[in-house]
Amino acid sequence: MGRLETERKELIEMLRSKGITDELVLTAMSKIERHLFVDKMHLNRAYEDSALPIGSQQTISQPYTVAFMTQALKLNKDMKVLEIGTGSGYQASVLAMMGCRVFTIERHLSLLNSARKMFESQNLMVASKGGDGTVGWSEHAPYDAIIVTAGAPHVPETLVNQLKDGGRLAIPVGDRESQELVIGTKINGKLETMIVEGFKFVPLIGKNGWN
Numbered sequence: 245m246g247r248l249e250t251e252r253k254e255l256i257e258m259l260r261s262k263g264i265t266d267e268l269v270l271t272a273m274s275k276i277e278r279h280l281f282v283d284k285m286h287l288n289r290a291y292e293d294s295a296l297p298i299g300s301q302q303t304i305s306q307p308y309t310v311a312f313m314t315q316a317l318k319l320n321k322d323m324k325v326l327e328i329g330t331g332s333g334y335q336a337s338v339l340a341m342m343g344c345r346v347f348t349i350e351r352h353l354s355l356l357n358s359a360r361k362m363f364e365s366q367n368l369m370v371a372s373k374g375g376d377g378t379v380g381w382s383e384h385a386p387y388d389a390i391i392v393t394a395g396a397p398h399v400p401e402t403l404v405n406q407l408k409d410g411g412r413l414a415i416p417v418g419d420r421e422s423q424e425l426v427i428g429t430k431i432n433g434k435l436e437t438m439i440v441e442g443f444k445f446v447p448l449i450g451k452n453g454w455n
C-alpha cells in the first residue's frame with residue numbers, strides 16, 4: 245500500500261474516533277483521493293485534518309467538516325443533493341460516490357472548471373454550474389438535502405423553499421470571522437434547526453449572502 249493510501253486509511257480511522265459513524269460517508273471518503281484535489285505543493289498535507297488553499301483565495305474544507313456536514317444530512321443513495329460552493333469538487337465527489345444525484349454551484353469559474361475535470365476523470369456524474377448559489381438552482385428543485393460550504397450571514401429563505409418537506413439543510417451561519425453550523429429539517433414548510441459550534445468557513449458571497 246502506498247503512503248497516500250495509508251494516510252487516507254488513517255484519516256478514516258481518525259474520523260471514526262471523532263464520532264463519524266455513517267458508513268456510506270466513511271466508505272465514500274475512503275475512496276475519493278483527496279490528494280488529487282489539493283495543489284501539488286500541499287500534497288504532503290492532503291490527509292491532514294485541515295483546510296488547504298485551492299486558489300482564488302478559497303479552501304478545500306477540513307475532512308472532519310466534510311464528514312460531519314455530510315453525515316448530518318442523513319443521506320441515502322439516489323437522494324437529490326444541492327451543494328453551494330463547489331470549490332475543489334471534493335465534497336461533491338464524496339456525495340456522488342455515495343450514490344447521490346449531485347447538483348453543485350460555484351461562483352469562481354476557474355475553480356468550477358478544475359472541479360469539472362475532477363468529476364470527469366473520476367467518472368462521477370455531477371451536474372454543475374457557475375453563478376450565485378445563494379439563489380439555489382430552481383430548475384432541479386426540490387432537493388432532499390442542501391449543503392452550503394461557505395459561511396452565510398443568515399439562512400437564505402430561497403434555499404429553504406427549494407428543499408423537499410422532510411429535507412435537510414446544513415449551512416454555516418455567523419459573521420465573517422466565525423460561524424456556527426445550522427442543521428435544519430424542513431417540517432410542514434418550516435425549518436427546524438439545531439446548532440453545532442466550532443466551524444470556520446470562507447464567506448458565502450451573493451444576493452442572499454455577503455456583499
Ligand code: SAM
Pocket residue numbers: 302303304305328329330331332333334335336349350351352355375376377378393394445446447448449450451453
Ligand atoms: N466544497 C468545497 C470543496 O469540497 O472543495 C469547498 C468549498 S470552499 C470552503 C467554499 C466555496 O464557496 C468557495 O469555492 C467559494 O468560491 C464558494 N462560494 C462562495 N459564495 C458562493 C456563492 N454565492 N455561490 C457559489 N459558490 C460560492
